[in-house]
Amino acid sequence: MQQAAAPSSVVAVSDLVVTLGGRKIIDGLDFDVRRGEILGLIGPSGSGKSVTMRAIVGLLPHTSGVVDVLGRDYASLTRSERMQTERNWGVLFQQGALFSSLTVQENIEFPMREHLDLSPSLRREVARIKLDLVGLPATAAQRYPSELSGGMIKRAALARALALDPQILFLDEPTAGLDPIGAGKFDELIVTLRDTLDLTVLMVTHDLDSLAAACDRIVALADGKLLMAGTLAEMRASDHPWLREYFHGPRAHNLEG
Numbered sequence: 001m002q003q004a005a006a007p008s009s010v011v012a013v014s015d016l017v018v019t020l021g022g023r024k025i026i027d028g029l030d031f032d033v034r035r036g037e038i039l040g041l042i043g044p045s046g047s048g049k050s051v052t053m054r055a056i057v058g059l060l061p062h063t064s065g066v067v068d069v070l071g072r073d074y075a076s077l078t079r080s081e082r083m084q085t086e087r088n089w090g091v092l093f094q095q096g097a098l099f100s101s102l103t104v105q106e107n108i109e110f111p112m113r114e115h116l117d118l119s120p121s122l123r124r125e126v127a128r129i130k131l132d133l134v135g136l137p138a139t140a141a142q143r144y145p146s147e148l149s150g151g152m153i154k155r156a157a158l159a160r161a162l163a164l165d166p167q168i169l170f171l172d173e174p175t176a177g178l179d180p181i182g183a184g185k186f187d188e189l190i191v192t193l194r195d196t197l198d199l200t201v202l203m204v205t206h207d208l209d210s211l212a213a214a215c216d217r218i219v220a221l222a223d224g225k226l227l228m229a230g231t232l233a234e235m236r237a238s239d240h241p242w243l244r245e246y247f248h249g250p251r252a253h254n255l256e257g
């Protein structure tokens with residue numbers, strides 16, 4: 001059954017089914033992302049978190065159901081309407097997915113070239129502002145991704161995701177591969193950006209510290225279905241075996257007390 005998007009929903013996923021290679025990966029999923037929140041998407045490995053994110057941003061087709069972004073059903077849009085809608089979101093893929101043959105500056109400029117009609121000098125200027133926003137020095141602009149640390153790659157990819165001043169950020173495991181201090185700083189950066197740029201954020205994560213430090217709400221998936229949606233406190237109070245193990249297991253010691 002399809003649900004009407006709540007007024008505050010920036011993303012509303014209704015009865016989503018995604019079938020890949022003949023297998024139902026997402027199986028009747030419902031959840032929404034509310035304006036201004038940072039929503040953490042969790043679940044066991046292979047439960048369909050990345051597929052869900054890719055289906056929302058139109059990189060994977062869905063078999064049935066509705067993905068409504070900013071009040072529009074993405075699947076029903078024309079090509080030019082999709083281009084317009086895509087300007088409203090930025091995506092940070094796992095491992096950053098920067099173009100290795102382009103400098104950081106060129107990577108950040110890439111979405112601007114695709115979507116905006118800016119002069120080269122204005123593009124350069126905007127790219128420098130985005131670099132500054134994510135806490136990278138101006139000297140990083142001329143470097144290639146292979147010359148950056150893992151943390152710098154994440155920040156550069158975040159700068160690229162912010163290139164078009166999006167309303168929504170989609171982040172796929174943003175702190176994976178970062179040391180705990182770097183991961184903590186990245187969480188802080190996401191919260192600061194959300195607050196200063198009025199962003200709404202959907203973050204796929206396995207990182208319990210990120211859930212505690214950055215996320216307002218959490219959606220848990222299992223086998224492509226919604227397990228539970230709620231706050232960290234509500235998740236921690238759940239009796240569901242996977243949620244109990246996840247939120248009260250040995251790795252959850254920072255959340256205790």
Ligand SMILES: Nc1ncnc2c1ncn2[C@@H]1O[C@H](COP(=O)(O)OP(=O)(O)OP(=O)(O)O)[C@@H](O)[C@H]1O
Binds near residue numbers: 025043047049
């Ligand atoms: N393009 C594809 N074609 C076929 N199957 C796919 C494709 N992409 C993902 N899958 C399958 O879909 C399932 C869910 O994958 P997904 O990457 O969404 O999991 P996840 O919850 O993000 O896992 P992890 O936490 O390990 O990153 C997996 O079984 C995966 O093999």
